[in-house]
Amino acid sequence: MFTEREAIKQRLKEIQEEKDRLSKETLFLLNRIRELDNVERQIELPTDVNPLDEDNKEQIWKDIQQMIESSPPIQSILNDMPPKEKNTGTNLATTSFQEERSIEEVHQQIKSFLMERREPVTRKEMKEMLKGNGLLKWASVDYVMKKVMSVDRNIRKVGRGLFEYAPPSSDEV
Structure with a gap:
């Protein structure tokens, strides 16, 4: 009786035989890869590549310029491309200033909205209020609220997605 x-025991024996077969095949394949690597190393690559000197570089560049100018499709694409604007420090400063200014506007709206409600307000209600006033310029309400909470410590996150305005008590002042 079986x-x-x-x-x-029979299954373990089969597994061991399969394992032995796979290890032999692995060794064979690794040896074959080594042989192929040796063959590839023996193929000689040209080593005497002439470096480009300045005259050759200029001539190649002129040839490329002529090919571009003589090709109407490429020329039309180049003419249709708007000139690239350089990003200067003044542009970055202006953007940062505008963001700070708009955060202040949003801060005032959120503060007055929370003071009117006098109870925790959900993220969804906050988003609707900001959209209604045309002040939602960011992708995430959480990002806006983090910025506003960094400006005003009285605006607090009460729970998951709930915000309230808690004026400082006389003990904190």
């Missing part, structure tokens, strides 16, 4: 113990 028992479960014998079945397990």
